[in-house]
Amino acid sequence: DTGVSQDPRHKITKRGQNVTFRCDPISEHNRLYWYRQTLGQGPEFLTYFQNEAQLEKSRLLSDRFSAERPKGSFSTLEIQRTEQGDSAMYLCASSTGQGATNEKLFFGSGTQLSVL
Amino acid sequence: SQQGEEDPQALSIQEGENATMNCSYKTSINNLQWYRQNSGRGLVHLILIRSNEREKHSGRLRVTLDTSKKSSSLLITASRAADTASYFCATDKFTGTASKLTFGTGTRLQVTL
Numbered sequence: 272d273t274g275v276s277q278d279p280r281h282k283i284t285k286r287g288q289n290v291t292f293r294c295d296p297i298s299e300h301n302r303l304y305w306y307r308q309t310l311g312q313g314p315e316f317l318t319y320f321q322n323e324a325q326l327e328k329s330r331l332l333s334d335r336f337s338a339e340r341p342k343g344s345f346s347t348l349e350i351q352r353t354e355q356g357d358s359a360m361y362l363c364a365s366s367t368g369q370g371a372t373n374e375k376l377f378f379g380s381g382t383q384l385s386v387l
Numbered sequence: 388s389q390q391g392e393e394d395p396q397a398l399s400i401q402e403g404e405n406a407t408m409n410c411s412y413k414t415s416i417n418n419l420q421w422y423r424q425n426s427g428r429g430l431v432h433l434i435l436i437r438s439n440e441r442e443k444h445s446g447r448l449r450v451t452l453d454t455s456k457k458s459s460s461l462l463i464t465a466s467r468a469a470d471t472a473s474y475f476c477a478t479d480k481f482t483g484t485a486s487k488l489t490f491g492t493g494t495r496l497q498v499t500l
Contacts, residue, residue, distance in 0.1 A: 275429070277429075304487075306490075311492075311493075312492060312493070313475050313477075313490030313491050313492050313493050314430065314475075314490045315490070316487055316488070316489065319487065327487065362429055362430070364429075364430075373417065373418050373435065373437060373479070374479075375420060375432040375435055376430075376432065376488060377432070378422075378429035378430040378431070379429050380428050380429045381427075381428070381429050383427070
């Protein structure tokens with residue numbers, strides 16, 4: 272069990288550029304979540320996948336954001352035309368997906384995005 | 388949006404003392420979970436308490452849940468310097484397809500030698 276991996280750990284970009292983050296969940300986990308966390312706040316839900324299907328998206332996920340999970344394995348989160356307000360820690364988490372409720376999430380170490 | 392709010396926002400204690408953090412939330416839940424986050428890292432699950440449970444223990448952790456008051460508390464006994472971290476409560480409100488956790492604002496715990 273190698274845990275949830277996220278790449279890169281840090282990303283510095285200029286405003287207006289596109290960025291893409293990758294998340295590799297724990298191999299047998301069916302559910303994958305993306306959260307965003309700003310300094311001094313708790314994580315805020317962005318979206319989640321059950322296998323390859325994206326089942327829910329938060330209002331925080333504007334049309335500049337897109338997430339995919341091809342083949343139900345790794346996931347990517349792309350932000351187009353980045354803005355300074357996108358600066359945050361982007362956290363990926365996974366869970367087994369075997370139960371409808373009472374599941375705990377396993378988090379990766381996150382990708383810290385800084386938009387200059 | 389943040390579902391829960393932790394109290395206090397920051398807590399500083401000495402090693403060996405107990406630390407108590409409180410969490411209040413707004414809507415009905417299936418369960419409440421506590422997570423820990425070291426600076427600049429991801430979150431680590433500590434304990435889950437279901438809505439029909441009132442108290443749960445795990446090692447030096449004790450969690451209580453009062454659904455009538457929509458509140459929970461996390462007690463860390465005999466704290467250690469290594470317990471220094473931010474602690475978040477997260478509520479699980481089943482949406483019909485899967486659980487989705489909503490996190491509070493966190494309590495920053497500092498344990499000094």
